Amino acid sequence: MKEVTMLAKVDVDKCIGCKICAKVCPVLSIKVENKKAVVDAEACRACGNCADRCPTYAIEMVMRETPIKVGVDVSKFDHKEIRELCEKAHFNPEQVLCYCTGVRADEVAAAILDGADTPEKISSVTGIRTGCTIECVQTVLRMLDAAGIELKPVEGGWQWYGKTTTSWTLPNSVKEKYPSFYFEEDNELLDRIVNTVTESEKEGSK
Amino acid sequence: MIRKPITPIPAKPSQYGIDPSFVKSRASKLPGMVSVMLKDLFPDLPDTIYPAEGNAIENIRKAARESLYKIDMSMIKPEDSVNILASHHGFTLFGGEPYAELLKAIKDVVEERTGSKNVRLRAGVGMRFRETEEYIKRYGLDTYFGKGKAIGLAPIDEGIPIETEIGTLYGLKKIYDADWIIHAHHTDVREVHFHRQVDKAVKPFGMSYARIETRSTYHQNLGPRAANFTARAIFESEFVQSKFAFASFMDVGPHGIVGVDSDNDLYALNDRATFIGCQRYGKIMTLFGDIDECIAVLDFPCPVPYVFAAGVIYANFLGANTDLYDLENNALPAYTWYTEAFYDKQDKPILGDIPPLNPAIKMCVHNYAWTGYPSAFFSKHIPTVVVGKEQGDLFDRDSMNLEYMDYATTIKTLEGAMQFAHQTTDTDKVIIFDGAMGGINVSESMARLLIDKAPAVSERVDKVLLPKWLKQRGVDISILEKLK
Numbered sequence: 001m002k003e004v005t006m007l008a009k010v011d012v013d014k015c016i017g018c019k020i021c022a023k024v025c026p027v028l029s030i031k032v033e034n035k036k037a038v039v040d041a042e043a044c045r046a047c048g049n050c051a052d053r054c055p056t057y058a059i060e061m062v063m064r065e066t067p068i069k070v071g072v073d074v075s076k077f078d079h080k081e082i083r084e085l086c087e088k089a090h091f092n093p094e095q096v097l098c099y100c101t102g103v104r105a106d107e108v109a110a111a112i113l114d115g116a117d118t119p120e121k122i123s124s125v126t127g128i129r130t131g132c133t134i135e136c137v138q139t140v141l142r143m144l145d146a147a148g149i150e151l152k153p154v155e156g157g158w159q160w161y162g163k164t165t166t167s168w169t170l171p172n173s174v175k176e177k178y179p180s181f182y183f184e185e186d187n188e189l190l191d192r193i194v195n196t197v198t199e200s201e202k203e204g205s206k
Numbered sequence: 207m208i209r210k211p212i213t214p215i216p217a218k219p220s221q222y223g224i225d226p227s228f229v230k231s232r233a234s235k236l237p238g239m240v241s242v243m244l245k246d247l248f249p250d251l252p253d254t255i256y257p258a259e260g261n262a263i264e265n266i267r268k269a270a271r272e273s274l275y276k277i278d279m280s281m282i283k284p285e286d287s288v289n290i291l292a293s294h295h296g297f298t299l300f301g302g303e304p305y306a307e308l309l310k311a312i313k314d315v316v317e318e319r320t321g322s323k324n325v326r327l328r329a330g331v332g333m334r335f336r337e338t339e340e341y342i343k344r345y346g347l348d349t350y351f352g353k354g355k356a357i358g359l360a361p362i363d364e365g366i367p368i369e370t371e372i373g374t375l376y377g378l379k380k381i382y383d384a385d386w387i388i389h390a391h392h393t394d395v396r397e398v399h400f401h402r403q404v405d406k407a408v409k410p411f412g413m414s415y416a417r418i419e420t421r422s423t424y425h426q427n428l429g430p431r432a433a434n435f436t437a438r439a440i441f442e443s444e445f446v447q448s449k450f451a452f453a454s455f456m457d458v459g460p461h462g463i464v465g466v467d468s469d470n471d472l473y474a475l476n477d478r479a480t481f482i483g484c485q486r487y488g489k490i491m492t493l494f495g496d497i498d499e500c501i502a503v504l505d506f507p508c509p510v511p512y513v514f515a516a517g518v519i520y521a522n523f524l525g526a527n528t529d530l531y532d533l534e535n536n537a538l539p540a541y542t543w544y545t546e547a548f549y550d551k552q553d554k555p556i557l558g559d560i561p562p563l564n565p566a567i568k569m570c571v572h573n574y575a576w577t578g579y580p581s582a583f584f585s586k587h588i589p590t591v592v593v594g595k596e597q598g599d600l601f602d603r604d605s606m607n608l609e610y611m612d613y614a615t616t617i618k619t620l621e622g623a624m625q626f627a628h629q630t631t632d633t634d635k636v637i638i639f640d641g642a643m644g645g646i647n648v649s650e651s652m653a654r655l656l657i658d659k660a661p662a663v664s665e666r667v668d669k670v671l672l673p674k675w676l677k678q679r680g681v682d683i684s685i686l687e688k689l690k
Binding site: 186 | 332333335336360361362363364365367371372373374375376404417418419420421422423425426427428429430431432433434435438533537538543546547548549550551552554556557580582583602603605606607608609679680
């Protein structure tokens, strides 16, 4: 869940139509038309990537007149289904996936159950990956993959390229070759997290 | 041993911080503040070349040239292109100028020794995409390297796949768009809560030189200790090995810069950085863990977790109640992103054995620190007072910190904030994270605590902790003699 208070604004006089803004937008809210960047204000989730990568400083983040609240109501979905999906992706449902917005695994699972089938749609409806846009990208890819959804990067975009290895898919040869990296011990720790049922989860699933 | 306060690092203009004109007071100037030098606390720390008497920046250039003239550069031909790879963190050390000087010296020596005229600077960042662009301008690196040859790179920039032992990971295309790469870094401990002093010298290959997919692999996919393999996987890839020429590091301690260490073998340099790093930083880290109560003041031009006191960043102080070097008994430190992820909807740790944030920090007075790092976890769990409405407003506009001010209060002046903090916490022990070089600015009561406890901490580290830390890293204490 995120309250979107800011909005990207383009200075068309400075814009050179390079399309970098469109390549780095995690919710596909900015396009280049007639060699100028155009922001879809309703779709913008205000991460600021476009402003921070624009080579001519043609984009600034401004306050919205009316903030937008985005989020998926987890309570409307079957908790058992949410836990199953989270477990398949090796997350505890209450685990925080996005350190910037605080979006948790159960909300991403709910978004997927509600029909979001790309990372961009999940970011749009939950707000996940609209802060730094960096550190949680694999969590979204893992959840979609666990749901059996094929991952297709945005053509020509730099939003994301692909899912990478996890603690559960590391080659045994690597684990054996480098025991000092605590691969097995950390895997055990992560599994303990996944399998723990929190007090609020017990309450919520009643 | 108690001295007058050390002049802190000045406020700096940046899109990530308030305008320096809004920083009306510095904590070290408050009545009752003093300083303690690190060499007074721990006399076994080596001498520094920076800070030092006279024009200390010349010491950096001299040390860099001497070090760089000892290594093999024969692989670089006059017609070859070379990327010097830098990272944002280096510019936050000791005012930033020493790292900039190292980068300039590397360029000069590479040109002198190889005849290459195509030496570029590629400076990576973390979450503040414009940060190294700001440093490049501030330290004149754009003009020094020539038009278009010094650029800042962000992890969302165009990437390239790199095939590794653990599958495909992703680097930044412009990091590797030269025939050769030179890894220009430092041995500062910085985020020991993340890297745990394991492969510290290799880490940028999985971070500031890497794409978002790789960074996320580190912070989400592998676990708090196993994550450190990410950088090694990339560095050992055939692709990176085919371009790697050498590494050149500022060799630092918590009290200053000791020298410059260059090597064609990154793992040899990594061993020195790792083992000597445990020795140099272990004592001040452990001493910080012995602080029983305090008010922590943030007063440095960096994001909240990266402000410095005695060479230690605030993020490490947040976990100083646990032994951050202990790999076996402290799997999840009090603060890492894995730990933060594992707090449930009631803001309680999902596992009962996850330690709390350092309970000695009774209050945080945020006089001056930047946005650009998700910091709401800190204000949620440590009572936090932010000085000045402008600073609070800045955090409210930052996409990574929309909730930071939901859990912090604002007071107009530093003086008012400190009065509030003293009255609320009933402690007069103050520690200031302001980047004071060579020592630490604190209140007098805190100075006395540090001075009283330092000898016992020193003995405990030498006799108990350091041998344990080194054993966990596959070596015994004799390695330190061999590396001298």
